[in-house]
Amino acid sequence: MPTIFLESKDNPKIKHLRGLIEQNSYRKKQGQTVLEGTHLCLAWLAEDRKIKSIFTTEQALSHPDFDRIAEQYQGAVFVISESLYKDLSTLGTTLACLAIVDLPSSRNALDFTADTLILENIQDPGNVGTLLRSAAAAGIHQIVCTKGSASLWSPRVLRAGMGAHFSLHTYENVALEDILSQFKIPVYVTSSHESESLYTKDLTQACVWILGNEGQGVSEYALAHAQAVSIPQPGGQESLNVAIAGSVCFFEMVRQRL
Structure with a gap:
């Protein structure tokens, strides 16, 4: 060189x-x-x-x-x-x-029948990169980010993703209102309020995961248009870090499909 x-x-x-x-x-x-x-x-x-x-x-x-x-x-x-x-x-x-x-271009249209991760206003680059890494490892290859989320292709998010980006189809600045109704598969949000345990759900078929802002969680629109699931926490903590919560959900899905 x-x-x-x-x-x-x-x-x-x-x-x-x-x-x-x-x-x-x-x-x-x-x-x-x-x-x-x-x-x-x-x-x-x-x-x-x-x-x-x-x-x-x-x-x-x-x-x-x-x-x-x-x-x-x-x-x-x-x-x-x-x-x-x-x-x-x-x-x-x-x-x-x-x-x-x-920057890679998103040439393909969204596949509304494929496993999908939607990041709604998640702002910490480390959380975003970790979620992409966990999603890729769990076989989720379609990633959607709403406006307000950390830029997927920023150096910090790329570093946290450790190369996971390169096998994913990513879409940024997407409005939930424009896409949620088009999915032909179950849509889940993580929430500690009015939700059912993650472990009661049948995750053997393709599904959508919506994960929300670190402090405020998912939006009211997301809650109204998806099934809310919670992760049992017998230790009594108020909530999990969003990247940890997402990873738990992804690998419960993997466990059921093995």
């Missing part, structure tokens, strides 16, 4: 990289995002996707992971200082590697 050293934070390539990392509107305008860490880059390449450019440090460039990336990436690697990398990084604890990639 040819290497090009960049020293100034005002270099146009650095400004472009920073914009993609920090601004959702800039990512949408440019049609690109940033993968952080060699694990994500290798997972991306494993799906036969292309990397547009890579930024790293001189020290990290000698890591064996870069040899694996070089087998599939022939473009230039931009080498920056350790201090500049730390200023750009959203983590700071992984091997220095920031890769610019084109």
Whole structure:
């Protein structure tokens, strides 16, 4: 891989990289995002996707992971200082590697008969990424996000998803009112009020899961148009973290289908 050293934070390539990392509107305008860490880059390449450019440090460039990336990436690697990398990084604890990639497009229409996860106004990037990772592991490949949820393709959500994104069909800024009535399969919401136990439901057929905001839960519209289920908590806690609750639901579904 040819290497090009960049020293100034005002270099146009650095400004472009920073914009993609920090601004959702800039990512949408440019049609690109940033993968952080060699694990994500290798997972991306494993799906036969292309990397547009890579930024790293001189020290990290000698890591064996870069040899694996070089087998599939022939473009230039931009080498920056350790201090500049730390200023750009959203983590700071992984091997220095920031890769610019084109955002995938949702070319397929929603399948209203397929297992689906709907994220309604879930704002924490870690929760969103974890839910995508659990959904992918449970065999749910269709993900819908309403407006107000964390951007699925932000660097932080991508990092939390650990590559799960790359096998999923994702749809963002969708209004529940536009889609819920079209599903031909059961729709469930997680709620601790007026709900039945998750473990009383037959989950052997395709279904939809709606998970709501960390503090407020799902909307009144979602509650009115879905079956509410709860997760028994004999320990007496008021609620579970939304990513944990979703994962419990997904793998009860998996258990019933095995």
